[in-house]
Amino acid sequence: MEELSCETVFTLPVLGDISESVAVTWIIMAVLVILSIILVRNLRVENPGKVQLALEAAIGWAQDFLEGILGKEGRRYIPYLITVLLYLAAANTLAPLFGFKPPTKDLNVTAALAIMSMCLIEYSGIRKNGVGHWLRHFTKPVPLVTPIMVLEIVIRPLSLCMRLFGNMLAGFVVLELLKFFVPLIIPIPVSFYFDIFDGLLQAYVFVFLTSLFMTEEME
Amino acid sequence: MISINMSLVYTIINLVVLYLLLRHFLIKPVTQIMEKRRKLIEDGLKNAENTQNEALQLKQEYENALSGAKEESIQIIEKARTTAKAEYDRIVGEAGNQAGSIIESAKETVRIEREKTMQEMQAEIAGLAVASAAKLIGRNTDDQENQDLYDQFLKEAGESHEDADND
Numbered sequence: 001m002e003e004l005s006c007e008t009v010f011t012l013p014v015l016g017d018i019s020e021s022v023a024v025t026w027i028i029m030a031v032l033v034i035l036s037i038i039l040v041r042n043l044r045v046e047n048p049g050k051v052q053l054a055l056e057a058a059i060g061w062a063q064d065f066l067e068g069i070l071g072k073e074g075r076r077y078i079p080y081l082i083t084v085l086l087y088l089a090a091a092n093t094l095a096p097l098f099g100f101k102p103p104t105k106d107l108n109v110t111a112a113l114a115i116m117s118m119c120l121i122e123y124s125g126i127r128k129n130g131v132g133h134w135l136r137h138f139t140k141p142v143p144l145v146t147p148i149m150v151l152e153i154v155i156r157p158l159s160l161c162m163r164l165f166g167n168m169l170a171g172f173v174v175l176e177l178l179k180f181f182v183p184l185i186i187p188i189p190v191s192f193y194f195d196i197f198d199g200l201l202q203a204y205v206f207v208f209l210t211s212l213f214m215t216e217e218m219e
Numbered sequence: 220m221i222s223i224n225m226s227l228v229y230t231i232i233n234l235v236v237l238y239l240l241l242r243h244f245l246i247k248p249v250t251q252i253m254e255k256r257r258k259l260i261e262d263g264l265k266n267a268e269n270t271q272n273e274a275l276q277l278k279q280e281y282e283n284a285l286s287g288a289k290e291e292s293i294q295i296i297e298k299a300r301t302t303a304k305a306e307y308d309r310i311v312g313e314a315g316n317q318a319g320s321i322i323e324s325a326k327e328t329v330r331i332e333r334e335k336t337m338q339e340m341q342a343e344i345a346g347l348a349v350a351s352a353a354k355l356i357g358r359n360t361d362d363q364e365n366q367d368l369y370d371q372f373l374k375e376a377g378e379s380h381e382d383a384d385n386d
Contacts, residue, residue: 019226022233029237036245043252045259052252059249079246083238103230108223112230 021106028090028103069211070218077124077214084113085207092168092199096175096191102199104168107161114161117210122153125217156213160206167202171195347372 008017039055048056062085066078088104095102103109126134138149171194178187351372 016225018229019224022226022229025230025233029233029240032237033240033244036241040245040248043248045252045255048252056249056253059246060253063250079242080238082246083241084234086241087234087237106226108226109230111223112227112234115227116231116234 019106019108020101021103021109024095024100024103025087025091025109027100028087028095031094032086032090066207066211069208069215071215073128073218074124074211074214077120077211080120081207081211084116084210085203088113088164088203088206089200092203093196096172096195096199102168102172104164104202105172107165110161110165110168113164113206114157117160117206117213118153118157120210121156121213121217124214128218160209164202164206167198171198344376347375 009020009023011017039051042049043052059082062082063078066081067075070077091103091109122134125137129137138146140149175187175191175194178190351368354368
């Protein structure tokens with residue numbers, strides 16, 4: 001099962017070994033940035049084109065959705081969450097469809113995403129209510145729960161990380177097995193389910209839960 | 220398969236870079252455009268409302284001015300009518316007075332003239348009588364001549380009488 005491992009694609013002189021997931025992430029980054037530069041090039045206030053309308057509808061939907069969860073104070077975090085949403089959507093769906101291994105299949109990537117989310121969750125809480133309140137909220141509702149509350153700092157991102165990693169890895173494994181045993185036609189609907197539906201769903205869930213935890217922390 | 224290595228650090232760096240890039244190239248421009256459009260629409264609506272309010276205010280002002288003008292015109296007409304009536308009364312009264320005085324003076328003149336004429340006539344008749352008496356005394360002529368004298372006398376008297384009437 002060589003497909004499951006993350007191979008080293010090439011080695012850079014200073015950075016050392018570059019794994020497949022990082023390389024694919026770079027490709028996704030390049031595609032996203034180039035696409036956004038192309039799409040944003042001719043924006044107009046009046047008489048927007050169809051492409052612009054679609055773009056605005058997508059960004060507007062994401063902003064409304066996240067603002068609905070985070071509220072007005074959480075507006076500053078929305079660009080990052082949209083970035084994660086776009087990156088995950090691209091990584092989960094586009095990468096397998098174009099023949100790459102999804103980067104989210106690598107635990108390093110999901111762990112990195114989860115660590116970022118953890119930092120964001122705690123930062124949003126501290127920024128909103130101050131360090132004192134942030135420290136005190138571990139002892140509520142009773143001091144007895146403090147260990148659990150402290151553990152929650154790690155548990156929440158860990159669950160995010162493992163959920164994403166497990167889903168993508170499982171989908172990938174199922175699809176590879178299916179491709180190995182029944183290489184004809186059957187993998188198409190399964191690929192639609194695991195790559196597109198599950199990929200988008202996991203991207204949505206990751207961002208949704210991150211924003212939900214942030215709201216919880218900002219209370 | 221499950222191992223944590225340097226890829227984690229690279230991915231974090233990648234994510235931060237991607238966040239900065241997308242924020243700059245995608246989210247900021249799109250949000251700005253949407254914000255601009257929202258502002259444009261809001262401004263348009265506000266302008267429309269302002270214009271409507273202004274129009275309503277102007278209409279109110281015009282209506283007020285119009286009703287004021289109507290009242291004023293009625294007042295002016297009323298005043299003019301009163302003035303005209305007073306003037307008319309004054310002129311008619313004056314005219315009546317003047318006419319009365321003219322008639323009065325005319326009557327007076329006529330009366331004086333008549334008296335004067337009467338006196339003149341009396342004087343003339345007396346003169347004539349004296350003259351005719353002198354003639355009768357001075358010239359004892361025939362009947363024919365007497366008859367002529369009478370006629371002449373009567374004629375002169377009639378002429379003088381007519382002259383007095385004509386005066």
